[in-house]
Amino acid sequence: MATSALPGWHPGELSIQRKLGFADAVKSNWQNVRRFMPEQHRIFHTHNLPFIPVATVDGTGRPWAAIVAGTSGGIGFVQSPDPQTLSVHARLWEGDPLLDTVRGLTALGGKLQAASERFLLAGLGVEFSTRRRNKFAGYIKEVKHLEGSEYQIDVNVTETVGNCPKYINVRSLVPCPRTQPTVLYHRPHMAPSERLPEEIIQFILEADTVFVGTKSKPETSPAGHFVPHAGMNARSGLPGFLRVRPSDGRTIVMPDYSGNRYVSSLGNIESTGLAAFTVVSFTTGDILYITGRAENLVGPAALKIMARHTVITTMQVTGFMFVQNALPVRQKVGTTVERSPYSPKVKYLVEEADAQGDDNGQHKAVLEKAVQHTSDLATFTFKVVAKPGARDLRIRPGQAIVLDFMDWIGPPEYHHMADSAPSSINDDRVRTWTVSSAHESKDVASFDLTMREMKAGAVTGALFDLLREHPSNKWGTPIYFRWLSHHKLDLLWVAGGIGVTPFLSMFAALADRGLSVDANITLLLSTRESEAMLSLIWPLLMRISPAITVKIDVFTSVGPFEARDIGMRNVQVYIHRGRVGSDYWLNIPMSKKVFICGPNSFGDSATEGLRAAGLPMSEIHREGFF
16 A cells, blocks of 8 residues: 655655756655654654644745644643544644634634645654654644633644754753743734844844745646645754845845755745744744745855855745744753754855955965875965955964865765764865964965864865875975866766767876866766776776866666766766756756767757756857767
């Protein structure tokens, strides 16, 4: 018997998965979403949780993230009479969006015979002491007003799934039953030019957790018909990971971190362009409810807003409520927050002063020279290359400098978890060192960094690899590098079968040029003879400079279909099943210069895919490759 609740990923989820480049990796994972609660989920929701954040929908169709809890703030306010029902004995308060939803259903008689978009509901159970979390979604099927602000809410559960816990900040929570919820701000509909109050902005900036409510819209695709559903999720990080744009005072920016790659919340945002953020204070019990228009930004569009972060969600707030002393739980006095080791450093917005301090990339550093002192200690000299009109680079004695190595090393390989090195999951390749050379002049032309190689260090490991691989390396003797020019080759070579031939000669030419070239090359090879073709390429790859990074994507009908490790840090090889799909071209950076060689039909298909992805014809070359 089929247990999945879904016919597949809905179009919004597929859209963001393609933009992020892992649609193929998770194409079947929708089957993990069950249409009932397994026994462990039922026990978890009924025996482990003092409150549950839930997504609800207001009368205008906007999602909100509400909070449900019992009268005492203790565990046990939820029952589960069967695998598809949660019965919640909740004490609600003015200002919480769920109260309006419950009142709306009560006015209709308190019962639903079938799902209605107005009464969709989704929840996320989080056990903050253990980082366990489980999700459910469905709709409110019945509401009973008990007394005062207490209601029994019966939820028909139609979707459940376990969820990624790695960014949750561990807290020890205790009941706080004698709350006195007070609505300080009630602005469900903001004026077009209205800004958030400064105290609300500060409340957002201090948060380390946000509950994210979303919903999808009804859609039909080849996979089937998708009914609308609500979604509830959480994002956590270091305090300050949420940012507010100073320019308008109402756009919230949320960075996306590496997770399980389902991206259902982002998919719902792709579907409707709406989201809800709710922030709670675990020390005061204050709750901020926010709803607004949301958008996912990937790549260059994200980098224009948040420095050094390539996937973000922005929300322009259209309504908010702020209720003081409402959450009936508190962090236990005398305890501290255990930060997740996976949380990356706070990233600032480009328009914020903290981000502007790095000159926004006005200066490039080019490795010019190195002296190795011991096996793990060396001094590297970097030449400064400034953009036209850039400010002088000044370095005071004892000052540190920040370098971004992402363009050289590339992003980290995806791993869902990495307990031995959790910070590697979201490694942005940005490092800070104290400058070891002295500079009295205003305009610094070069600077020295004396560093020790870190065990398993991505950046120091790559730099010391250059020393180990250099043919004339002797301790104490300077090594000069001429290959890290600021003019870098960024190429995509597309080969169909024997069309790989011209690229073999290009690899050979790059190998002959040695350390005088810096390049980033992607080779797409479509062939039925993958092993034979790769055997022609291997000897050339062994000769190329470590400054040349190579990614080879082989599309073939012959397995095994997996990543291939050839023992070179700067070369990655992936074997894919079947033909090149349209998704592949969507992930090609616009900076690539493309050369295509292969049969006419193959070249036409590749050209069409690249043009559909937005690459200009001026960067696509086929002349002489037929």
